[in-house]
Amino acid sequence: MQEYIKADPWSIIEEGFDKELVKSSESIFSIGNGAMGQRANFEEQYSGETFQGSYIAGVYYPDKTRVGWWKNGYPEYFAKVLNAPSWIGIDVYINGEALDLNTCKKVDRFSRELNMKEGWYLRVFTAVLPNGTQVSVKVTRFLSLDLDEVGAINYEITPENADAEIKFVPYLDSGITNEDSNWDDKFWNTTSVRSEAGQAFIEAHTMKTHFETCTFMENRLFLNGQALIAKPAEHTADMRVAHEYVQMAKQGETLSLHKFGGYTVSRNHQASALVEASRTALGKAFELGFDTLLEKQKQAWAKIWEMSDITIAGDIKAQQGIRFNIFQLNQTYLGKDSRLNIGPKGFTGEKYGGSTYWDTEAYCIPFYMATKDQNVARSLLKYRYNHLEKAIENAQKLGFSNGAALYPMVTMNGEECHNEWEITFEEIHRNGAIAFAIYNYYRFTGDYSYIPEMGLEVLIGIARFWHQRASFSTAKNKYVILGVTGPNEYENNVNNNWYTNYLAKWCIDFAVEQLQKVEDGYNDDYRRVIGKTKLTDSEVSQWKKVAGNIYFPYSEEKGVFLQQDGFLDKELITVDQLPKNQRPINQKWSWDRILRSPYIKQADVLQGFYFFEDHFTEEELEKHFDFYEPFTVHESSLSPCVHSIQAAKLNRMQQAYMFYLRTSRLDLDDYNKEVEEGLHITSMAGTWMSIVEGFGGMRIVDDKLSFEPKIPEQWEAYSFKINFRNRILKVTVKKNSTEFLLNGQDDMSIRLNGERVVLKPNKLKVV
């Protein structure tokens, strides 16, 4: 843990310049607008340690797989999130000397602020250059939500101890490299570098995938707020274009450069029209100007917060943590485009190839469902429908047939982007999470239409997979699922992972139920889908045979389902008995030792109890929680949230609160010492769940919202909002009461601690 971020309800603040923290802050202060994003790299040059990164949503490169030992079935290529051409750079020279915080004699009053309420990032400092000139600098940057191809920078410099000649050299640069490359391939091909009429453009496409992009900029100079008519000198090179503005500023005068830049991409425009589209984008931005565009940014973020904010009274760090999570999720994905998804690092780093894990279905969909229009969650479901053919191909590569679908462990375009056999081939429970999300979407939104239109085909592909993947054990006289990795990745290639088996059975049951429902209610869709999938009654009977007779490892003695066959053969020493210096085990122990230990990386059996809470009694939950949590090391960012929800349900508020803090400030306090590489975006949705489902106890029961609110003793109150079927309900939980405020026209009946409560619209209900 490193705690250098100042506590503040609405802003992330760093004070003081520490070169050791530059890479961490570059991650934490990252900005994004769903379409693009970038790490909080300095605009001016910096010769110290830095991790430069700019990213464009949906732009990737299929890197040739490189492994120590090839295993049949590995994909030959692996889609990687790509570092994109950079548009933020502004070299600054003061009296002919480059401004570089790494070489300045003195850096004072350095601070960063990421204003989450309004969606901008500010950096200020005073520096004394080696040549003795002292300048104060203030840089404001944001990526527009309104014009999502455009970002804006206001770079202000004030000479403080003498008049100074200031040279700004804003530039575009496509000569970028990836931190992570398997074969040192060239990822980008720059096709044109242009500068004309004060605007600059670099057209470049990714190799192989041919995503065409145009990176652009235009700048304007101001002295003490007055626009200067300055025609820049223009410099173009192979992969770079720079404009040069030279201006004297008297001591105390402020010279500022407004830089507008960004990307247009062939996903949204004709490839041949990107420069034109860029001109249009620049035109719109310039017409508005920096200040007006920033004003609109504030409004846009206000609208997001209006719906998704969570307030916490009496615990500023918890407040800052939850807002940081909500803010980053919204920076990463806004749900406008069903071709995009929520990358595990968003726009903050490039670790992990691909963008889409089961995290989306298991963790992110509940957040987006409740805080956005329901179309956003539908877009995420549609994304998987669009990838169904590829999932079927993927299953074929692994020996399945007849339309069985196995969704990839990680993907960008539907193809598998992962190559670690025990995960890629065996962590197949991901398939179940996709089916569960379909169920969850319908349960929450009441919108059944996705299932007849798209979901049924997905469910059939998934059911076929499970049917084929299970095999019959004569010894057990049951169907078994051999050789899998469950959510707890500290077990590989195990037999009969309870969570996987349970999910497999559920997937088949759910698919069978939906087949009936669609046949009854949407007969056209039914006939279309049956025609397309060639599903027969006898096949469905075979599915049922498997689902009805699947094996669940269970210990009579312990009264719990076993994580997998043989779990009780382990040395069952609980985590609290492990010496501190042995942890985290993923850093201290060799892999085989981890595997034969009982230690659990993240909820596994308990993930099943989370998904299917209503299948089990609270006593059963308690028994399993008490059995498994003591072996859980929570070394996945996805672990604490599920445990927080269950601890809250079991009225263990101190434990629930501890898990909550760990999930909500994971990156801010750098629990895992890896924030330099980027943020853990998808687990941030788990933080939201910890409050709404955990403390708030929100569930859908009998098609209605239900709450069982609890409050950690450290808090005075907290509130959240839910978009439930286009009705906005604000819930405020205080020490001794719960308040509901419902918008709209009609009454709504909910449950509170099991009791029916009728809410009148626009009227505060205090219980």
Place this chain on the structure above:
Amino acid sequence: MQEYIKADPWSIIEEGFDKELVKSSESIFSIGNGAMGQRANFEEQYSGETFQGSYIAGVYYPDKTRVGWWKNGYPEYFAKVLNAPSWIGIDVYINGEALDLNTCKKVDRFSRELNMKEGWYLRVFTAVLPNGTQVSVKVTRFLSLDLDEVGAINYEITPENADAEIKFVPYLDSGITNEDSNWDDKFWNTTSVRSEAGQAFIEAHTMKTHFETCTFMENRLFLNGQALIAKPAEHTADMRVAHEYVQMAKQGETLSLHKFGGYTVSRNHQASALVEASRTALGKAFELGFDTLLEKQKQAWAKIWEMSDITIAGDIKAQQGIRFNIFQLNQTYLGKDSRLNIGPKGFTGEKYGGSTYWDTEAYCIPFYMATKDQNVARSLLKYRYNHLEKAIENAQKLGFSNGAALYPMVTMNGEECHNEWEITFEEIHRNGAIAFAIYNYYRFTGDYSYIPEMGLEVLIGIARFWHQRASFSTAKNKYVILGVTGPNEYENNVNNNWYTNYLAKWCIDFAVEQLQKVEDGYNDDYRRVIGKTKLTDSEVSQWKKVAGNIYFPYSEEKGVFLQQDGFLDKELITVDQLPKNQRPINQKWSWDRILRSPYIKQADVLQGFYFFEDHFTEEELEKHFDFYEPFTVHESSLSPCVHSIQAAKLNRMQQAYMFYLRTSRLDLDDYNKEVEEGLHITSMAGTWMSIVEGFGGMRIVDDKLSFEPKIPEQWEAYSFKINFRNRILKVTVKKNSTEFLLNGQDDMSIRLNGERVVLKPNKLKVV
């Protein structure tokens, strides 16, 4: 399978030039002398597909590990067999045009012969160059067994259709690369290139490991057998030195170049004296001359064959196969140097890093024990003793303590050279094979001295490992060994692999027994070892507790030990029911499918029945053989031999013969379509075992040789020799009799089919 090698009892013969077969033949016709070796690359330039390889025993480079996903415990570096500077090259120009078989207008009467009886390699052909000159060429090459730093080439050319100017350019070249490199490192640093007084030298050392080498050559020219006084033009470059001889030859005249070359290395000489040592080696070779050196080569091989030949009458392919195996084993390792070992590809390729696998102990030691002086096997055991400290360090890296030793999966200098977690960390049965080899050595040779002097320490380190590696299962009330990979690598990370558990128990029992024996009989050694290892009685008691209470998976229903926990949950479909187009499964199936199938790559439970045959009844063997063999796909080169031995024991001679053929001609007939990459050297020892232990039924029973000879119906007779405790016994098995011929002075009592037989020295005994 590709069958282009002509059947011949003593030679490997290829006839006709097929460019598609060049790389295969380069492997099959490889030559070596224990100290160095090389693929059968052409001396003259060749612009077609080729895999160039020259290798020096014990010279390696620690390549930085490159994996897709790092697992804690992986070695950072990985010793790789290195392609060494080449000394065999002779560019040839005829009337100014390069001789290159890839560009010749016509190549006729091309043949290769590897004469195994005499240890030389011959290539002849007639070629018409693009310029129309027709030449006949005959090249003889061998690596001297007497002067093991020296190889010799006699390159003879006869112009056939006109007089011709012939230019020979023999050269040395250190500008070589490795087929296999993780980070494109430079492996060799050339420090000097010299040419003086008709001799040439390149000094080069490996990067990082600093093995210093001098590659050298000297040449002599002959016309029609008469030496010419030819002072060559000398050319040196950065990593190359060449001599140039130009000579007219009349039509029908034969010009020949004798090239002597080779290596001196810092393992055997002062690094500063390598050039001097090379001069000495060249001096000796030149003094003898090509013909005399070749004569000595024939004598040296005659001596090897005298002891190690196996004859088979009535089956020329079987005869050729077994001799090829014996020949290659002797080319790879002669047992002169306990710093060397038997690499899985010998000097025929560079696949796999490292040189030493458990193959050495399980397969090679029996061959070397019975066909060489017993010091050779002792050298191989000493090799492991020398690596004990590293094995202890290796275990420490994986979390073991107190002197527990885990020998590496693959090694060159004692350090682990492998990085595949399910093998490197989990295929720990290799430790047991080392202990077994100690037992086997004593059993066969009667030489106990290795145990008090060295072996006891090894056995203690291994026993400590097993004691720590086993854990107590409360559920089973037994010690279990979780998370292992057995010899059948088509199962990974399984629990309670029977073979591993059985071996672990045996290792502890054997170590305890030897502790007592050494204490009783070699008390000085005992005190030295106890002092060094700090072994206490209470520790030994703990070992015994584990060994006495270890779990063995067993099926009452099937009456067999189970390969691992859960084996009977698999779909038990035998191999004969698999469609042909699904095999080999390691090429046709994804890895997860292989893992959850019942298919067995190589003997696993049956490997235990092979090692510990005397612990089980023949009925038990039969039951296990009948249960496991039908699931065995034999996709490891090490698989058929064990099954051949057991089939013979069970009197299933047809099956035993089929397995024998598969093992003995694996490379000659390229069963696995990979001979291009090199030969399977270590499994060749298994072929020898198939005959001697399988058909011959040789065992040691009560400290005496015992035979139960059988003969495949395809054979008329076969014979082999055994060096048993410095007595040479020749055994000839005929259809209806067995003949024994014993050398030396004294009688020897043996068993034949359980009956005692007394052999008189030098007197044929026919039974």
